[in-house]
Amino acid sequence: MKRIFLFLVTNIAIMLVITIIINIFGLGQILDQEGIGLDLPALLMLSAVVGMTGSFISLAMSKSMAKHSTGAYVIVQPRNEGEQWLLSAVQRQASIAGIGMPEVAIYDAPDINAFATGMFRNDALVAVSTGLLNGMTRDEVEAVLAHEVSHVANGDMVTLALIQGVVNTFVFFLSRVVGHIIDRAVFKTERGHGPAYWVTTIIAQLVLGILASAIVMWFSRHREYRADAGAAHLEGKQKMISALERLQKSSNQPHLPEQLEAFGISGGMGSGLKQLFMSHPPLADRIEALRRM
Template sequence: MMRILLFLATNLAVIVVASITLRLLGVEPYLTAQGINFNALLIFCFIFGMAGSLVSLFISKWMAKKTTGAVIIEQPSNSTEQWLLDTVRELSRDAGIETPEVGIFPAQQSNAFATGWNKNDALVAVSAGLLNRMRPEEIRAVLAHEIGHVANGDMVTLALVQGVLNTFVMFFARVVAHLVDSFLRRDDSEGLGFFGYMAVVVVAEIVFGLIASAIVAWFSRFREYRADAAGARLAGSGAMINALARLKAETQMPDQMPDTFRAFAITTGQTRKLMEKVFASHPPLDERIRALKEAAYRQ
């Protein structure tokens, strides 16, 4: 119950802040006596739909370090850290980007992620478990996969896709609420009223939000295939396939990756149920391995 109240309070606070901000910017309210002002509504939704995604993008490196406990390698303290830095530097040069910051986070599951607001100011981090259990050529392939994400600009693109979808979720939720309110007013009733209107908005945002989440998940899965292909080009198809096979063997281990950065990890484990596949940020490892083998066969 408390979670629902907090959700409603947050939604209401966003509306209030948005209304005040847009009024100060000279943007007219989207609800008028004549009906709904679609231009004002679209501007309202675009500003606040994009804001969250862009803020998350700009603080992504800071958040990654805080939530994963990643320790950035400033000065290598051992041969493993030196090799890690040298490998990332080499792969970055081959991919045509600036060398990202390199970190190690304390998770026993083999995993890695990349994040950052642009391709020349990124962070690539690997788990301690990955360093302990994978062979050097497999680690290099994982790093190449993450460098592929950075070189492809996946973090920026995903943030923009999420922002656009947020915009339309907010827009259509309010259009639906307005239509319901207008329908109820046909019989000279008072319509939904403020709280009824907000309740319809919240329900519609949940429904449209689920659809948007499925679209974002589909795009994220597409990115993984591209990053795997980049990893194969930079580190070799065999090494990339072997690295994914090793990750598949470890899918029963607990996933310690924070939800915020799950889409930027190299794996989130296996998905078996239909709904899991629809909302999964990563394709099944078997399908990723098969795609790499087919690409290698065609070459």
């Protein structure tokens, strides 16, 4: 609830600041003088509603979508010793981290991966792949579970949704301002919106969306370091380093559904500009950060 409150306060503060800037610099009056009248505060309010609503709907549906898209089996009654051990490990870590017991699930996939998702710290989902269970030692699996539990304890899923909501707000707002100005000033549309408005708005939204995703991915990379540190606290630094080194040696690339990629234990690889849009830092950097702890 605290993060949701901070999210709302942040968006309200941003809207107030932009409204004040608009009034101080007379941007609204300038546009009106040029015959490009646009109710910027109203558009900003609409943008915030659209940006926040979409982000939180996605977050609210994240658990059910994750189960459906991966075919994850939620352990209710353990069918064997391995499932019992998995539940016990997560329960112990959740208790230490001070969160409610998450749902624990297994999904069938050859890659070594795991993820956590959910709207609330006390009602989350932690899922591991069969590839992870078969390809790691129990110490390494415990470290990965601790990493995911740390994500839940840190409220990372909610925070990521908050940041996504904020950038969605500005993408929606700025793309329509750009479309409106070009439609009126360049194409001289006097009433309503012409085709140029819709074309320009779509193009601006695509370009701004790409730039905004770099901001979201920067935070996503930052939270991975925090979750690694949380895992080191819960299970020991060397266990987490061993788990990441095991991931380095794995020949199977992670192939979670796109909407879950940022929540996996590891993401794709890249260099140069591509790194700006990676949800995870390079494994070597994460290992080095743990060794410096």
